[in-house]
Amino acid sequence: MPVTPPRSLTELFLGFLSIGARSFGGVMPWAHRVIVEERRWMSPEEFTATIGLCQFLPGPNVGNASIVLGKKWFGLKGSIVAFAGFFGLPFVWVLTLAWLYSDFATQPGVKPVVIGVAAAGAGLFIGTAIKLAKPIARKPAALVVIAGCFIAVGIGRVSMLIVIPVALLISYFLARRGLL
Amino acid sequence: MSLLLELGLYFSVLSLLSVGGMPSVIPEMHRYVVESRGWISHTDFVEMFALGQAAPGPNVLISSLIGWKIAGVPGAVVTLAAMCGPAAVLSYWVAGVWERLQGTPWRALAQRAMAPMVVGLIGSGGFVLATPGGAVDWRLWLIAAASAWVMVATKLNPLWMLAGGAIAGAILL
Numbered sequence: 001m002p003v004t005p006p007r008s009l010t011e012l013f014l015g016f017l018s019i020g021a022r023s024f025g026g027v028m029p030w031a032h033r034v035i036v037e038e039r040r041w042m043s044p045e046e047f048t049a050t051i052g053l054c055q056f057l058p059g060p061n062v063g064n065a066s067i068v069l070g071k072k073w074f075g076l077k078g079s080i081v082a083f084a085g086f087f088g089l090p091f092v093w094v095l096t097l098a099w100l101y102s103d104f105a106t107q108p109g110v111k112p113v114v115i116g117v118a119a120a121g122a123g124l125f126i127g128t129a130i131k132l133a134k135p136i137a138r139k140p141a142a143l144v145v146i147a148g149c150f151i152a153v154g155i156g157r158v159s160m161l162i163v164i165p166v167a168l169l170i171s172y173f174l175a176r177r178g179l180l
Numbered sequence: 181m182s183l184l185l186e187l188g189l190y191f192s193v194l195s196l197l198s199v200g201g202m203p204s205v206i207p208e209m210h211r212y213v214v215e216s217r218g219w220i221s222h223t224d225f226v227e228m229f230a231l232g233q234a235a236p237g238p239n240v241l242i243s244s245l246i247g248w249k250i251a252g253v254p255g256a257v258v259t260l261a262a263m264c265g266p267a268a269v270l271s272y273w274v275a276g277v278w279e280r281l282q283g284t285p286w287r288a289l290a291q292r293a294m295a296p297m298v299v300g301l302i303g304s305g306g307f308v309l310a311t312p313g314g315a316v317d318w319r320l321w322l323i324a325a326a327s328a329w330v331m332v333a334t335k336l337n338p339l340w341m342l343a344g345g346a347i348a349g350a351i352l353l
Binding site: 020021022023024026027049053054055056057058059060061062063064067068071072076079083086087089090091093094095097098101105109111112113114115116117118119120121122123124125126127128129130131132133136141142143145146147148149150153154155157159160161164167168171172174175176180 | 193195196197198199200201202203204205206207208211212215223226227228229230231232233234235236237238239240241244245248249253256260263264266267268270271272274275278282289290291292293294295296297298299300301302303304305306307308309310319320321323324325326327328329330331332337338339341342344345346347348349350352353
């Protein structure tokens with residue numbers, strides 16, 4: 001199946017707009033659907049490689065992908081257009097929702113529902129952590145780093161400004177010795 | 181003005197620390213805006229988190245909701261720009277370098293070194309959100325555990341777990 005990069009900035013903008021606008025319950029599946037399946041801007045392999053980079057970099061994955069892909073196709077202009085297309089609608093919607101909610105929050109019965117949603121969202125984080133841990137859990141050193149980060153950040157509430165540099169340094173040496 | 185400046189600077193630092201995306205910095209964000217600065221309460225934080233999870237769009241928008249709660253619409257704009265900006269500049273700059281590193285041992289090494297840390301940070305995020313002020317509420321843990329289990333065991337859209345959380349919240353809380 002032939003892939004054709006977007007021909008114009010308008011096409012790029014509309015593609016990322018449709019990713020942002022439809023991404024209920026997670027952005028990544030929609031990014032894949034629009035970029036690879038609907039618009040066929042790139043092959044699945046290229047898409048996976050780009051996402052691999054964006055997961056490695058700090059920042060929102062698909063937000064970074066909009067920067068990387070926009071640059072690849074149209075340079076700096078492309079990055080700005082793709083980023084604006086991606087964030088535009090969700091930003092407006094989420095603020096509208098929050099504004100409506102602030103009127104609505106005092107109604108009896110609303111808070112428990114929202115707190116329940118947040119607890120389920122917390123569970124999604126834990127589920128994500130478990131899924132990511134599966135392929136690396138055979139290595140004892142990996143389990144030690146996972147536990148160390150969890151105890152320091154989750155329970156000890158130590159600042160990440162301290163934990164991240166220390167953890168990266170230790171992990172780097174462990175990885176070089178083939179322990180990770 | 182000084183509040184907006186502080187928000188902007190702090191979220192810019194978070195932006196560069198957010199390896200693994202938004203979930204990794206949730207515990208740090210909570211530590212700072214709730215525990216250290218006391219700008220908003222734990223409940224405010226959790227409510228904004230829930231709205232951000234349930235709304236369509238990238239979950240980095242949770243930071244703009246936190247900013248909105250602290251400093252209104254200007255706060256929302258500043259936190260989102262600060263949360264995305266430095267990471268975006270880095271992505272723009274690194275994109276070319278990364279392509280060239282494809283297949284080199286250094287790249288595989290960096291990815292292996294980062295994975296366990298990201299797992300620990302995301303797990304901490306889930307723990308902090310489900311454990312208000314360090315106090316264990318078995319009902320919140322039950323909802324979180326059920327949602328985590330469904331996520332690991334099935335390929336359901338996460339919106340179903342959030343809907344389940346809403347129903348469980350209405351019944352249990």
